[in-house]
Amino acid sequence: MKFSHPQADVFVPDSGLAPEAALAGVTHLCVAAHQDDIEIMAFAGIADCLDQPGNAFGGVVVTNGAGSPRAGAYAAYTDEQMQAVRREEQRTAARFGRYAVQVQLAHPSAAVKQPDHPGVAADLALIFSRCRPEIVYLHNPADKHDTHVAVLLRCLDAIRALPVDRRPGRVLGCEVWRDLDWLPDALKVPLDSGRHPELAAQLLRVFDSQISGGKRYDLATLGRRAANATYATSHATDVLAGITWAVDLTPLIQDPAPAVDAFVAGLVAQLGTDIADRLRRVG
Numbered sequence: 317m318k319f320s321h322p323q324a325d326v327f328v329p330d331s332g333l334a335p336e337a338a339l340a341g342v343t344h345l346c347v348a349a350h351q352d353d354i355e356i357m358a359f360a361g362i363a364d365c366l367d368q369p370g371n372a373f374g375g376v377v378v379t380n381g382a383g384s385p386r387a388g389a390y391a392a393y394t395d396e397q398m399q400a401v402r403r404e405e406q407r408t409a410a411r412f413g414r415y416a417v418q419v420q421l422a423h424p425s426a427a428v429k430q431p432d433h434p435g436v437a438a439d440l441a442l443i444f445s446r447c448r449p450e451i452v453y454l455h456n457p458a459d460k461h462d463t464h465v466a467v468l469l470r471c472l473d474a475i476r477a478l479p480v481d482r483r484p485g486r487v488l489g490c491e492v493w494r495d496l497d498w499l500p501d502a503l504k505v506p507l508d509s510g511r512h513p514e515l516a517a518q519l520l521r522v523f524d525s526q527i528s529g530g531k532r533y534d535l536a537t538l539g540r541r542a543a544n545a546t547y548a549t550s551h552a553t554d555v556l557a558g559i560t561w562a563v564d565l566t567p568l569i570q571d572p573a574p575a576v577d578a579f580v581a582g583l584v585a586q587l588g589t590d591i592a593d594r595l596r597r598v599g
């Protein structure tokens with residue numbers, strides 16, 4: 317399995333399988349923009365694979381982690397040193413979370429944001445053609461980080477290029493740099509991220525190069541999950557200890573599929589209707 321960038325990294329934590337075999341067995345796949353996004357958005361999938369024999373989690377990070385803010389112990393690190401640190405942090409997360417395989421494609425963000433970058437397209441085509449996941453976790457289309465949305469769009473292109481019967485069973489768009497409050501509750505998919513709390517915290521703290529710079533992604537992510545669980549329903553007690561919200565993007569990989577912008581505009585319009593209906597009802 318050969319990826320296009322010379323710095324691409326494929327890591328199989330402890331099964332002893334060849335990377336091709338490890339990827340082929342993946343049932344839960346997350347393709348994210350940066351190191352640490354997987355652990356923020358797809359912890360429910362990681363937990364599903366720990367809890368169910370036969371499930372296997374695969375992680376793919378598309379960018380190289382260059383250009384990330386740095387402070388404290390990392391303040392003097394060059395971009396190359398920072399990339400090496402972040403690559404190793406991601407490998408550590410894969411080891412702690414017992415992922416079947418962790419791929420880091422090492423593309424610069426600018427390449428990912430280019431719609432027809434041949435290397436990015438070839439790498440994602442290779443990944444999606446070499447596994448048959450039941451569920452794929454991607455960024456959500458209303459995320460406010462350009463690179464996140466670009467990775468989502470490149471992944472949808474790669475999946476749509478597959479024959480219909482080779483496509484994943486379900487695709488979910490998860491919250492990172494925007495939550496899912498732009499959706500009416502009925503359209504939100506709750507992902508149970510309240511299991512294995514020690515591991516959940518450990519997987520976020522692995523990314524010390526990001527956290528020690530003063531961005532407490534560990535506290536913020538765990539807090540968001542707890543808040544989501546409590547604020548999910550106003551009339552019932554909390555069922556889950558933590559929720560990561562997702563939006564079902566499976567319609568976008570069906571044939572024919574709606575355009576992504578029209579699909580998202582339709583969802584946002586439903587929130588507008590939900591708000592207007594409530595104002596009318598109690599007005």
Ligand SMILES: [Zn+2]
Pocket residue numbers: 349350353461464492
């Ligand atoms: Zn990110």
